[in-house]
Amino acid sequence: MGQKNQLDDPRLLKGKVLPILEKIGKCIHLISIDKFCEDISVGLYEKNEMMTVWTFTKGEKAASRIQQIKERLIDLGELSTSTTDKNKLVFECGEKHTSLLKFLLRLAVEKPVEYKHPEYPVKDLRSNLMLGAISQKGPNGWEYKLTAQGEAANQNSRFRAITKGLIRYGSLEQSSDGSMYFSCKTRHDKLFQMLLPIARNVRGVEDELEADAMRGQMTTGTLGFSPPV
Ligand SMILES: [Zn+2]
Numbered sequence: 001m002g003q004k005n006q007l008d009d010p011r012l013l014k015g016k017v018l019p020i021l022e023k024i025g026k027c028i029h030l031i032s033i034d035k036f037c038e039d040i041s042v043g044l045y046e047k048n049e050m051m052t053v054w055t056f057t058k059g060e061k062a063a064s065r066i067q068q069i070k071e072r073l074i075d076l077g078e079l080s081t082s083t084t085d086k087n088k089l090v091f092e093c094g095e096k097h098t099s100l101l102k103f104l105l106r107l108a109v110e111k112p113v114e115y116k117h118p119e120y121p122v123k124d125l126r127s128n129l130m131l132g133a134i135s136q137k138g139p140n141g142w143e144y145k146l147t148a149q150g151e152a153a154n155q156n157s158r159f160r161a162i163t164k165g166l167i168r169y170g171s172l173e174q175s176s177d178g179s180m181y182f183s184c185k186t187r188h189d190k191l192f193q194m195l196l197p198i199a200r201n202v203r204g205v206e207d208e209l210e211a212d213a214m215r216g217q218m219t220t221g222t223l224g225f226s227p228p229v
Pocket residue numbers: 091093094095097182184185186188
């Protein structure tokens with residue numbers, strides 16, 4: 001396939017990868033081919049709630065692309081540079097939000113650099129509703145409530161399905177009045193904005209995740225890495 005990724009790197013076979021992984025931690029998600037940068041592979045790794053964007057490809061181009069992806073993650077996910085290590089990213093709330101990071105990394109690597117999350121309202125995929133969210137402080141910290149413009153006979157079932165999607169892909173929790181909140185109970189407006197279009201399309205996302213998992217196994221499994229989780 002001619003792709004330049006860590007599998008072509010002879011250091012792998014000499015056992016020099018393990019010390020790096022010890023430093024940067026566990027692979028949360030791996031993009032096998034970055035079409036915007038010479039088909040390098042880009043991984044997001046986590047250790048002690050700190051995230052590292054990493055490629056095993058050497059060179060200036062790869063290094064500046066990694067920097068660009070970090071900036072995209074900061075912009076799209078409201079991550080911050082760690083105060084103790086400027087190469088690492090953290091969520092200010094202190095949590096890892098692992099399930100969200102997979103989606104975030106994909107957007108940061110696979111979308112053009114000017115990509116922004118869709119603004120509310122976004123069109124539902126299985127009704128004519130235009131979806132949005134309002135957020136405010138509530139008993140469970142910062143809470144998000146789904147909103148819809150327009151009318152649809154299946155509005156209740158669509159809200160239930162979208163709520164399920166938010167719980168599944170964002171690990172959000174639901175309060176008794178139906179509002180949603182992140183496990184850290186803090187405000188993550190951009191993450192919610194990212195999740196809503198994903199949550200309205202559970203079936204499509206499942207297919208994509210399956211394809212991703214297959215690719216992950218092909219690229220990491222053959223050399224005895226554990227597949228990204
Ligand atoms: Zn958080």
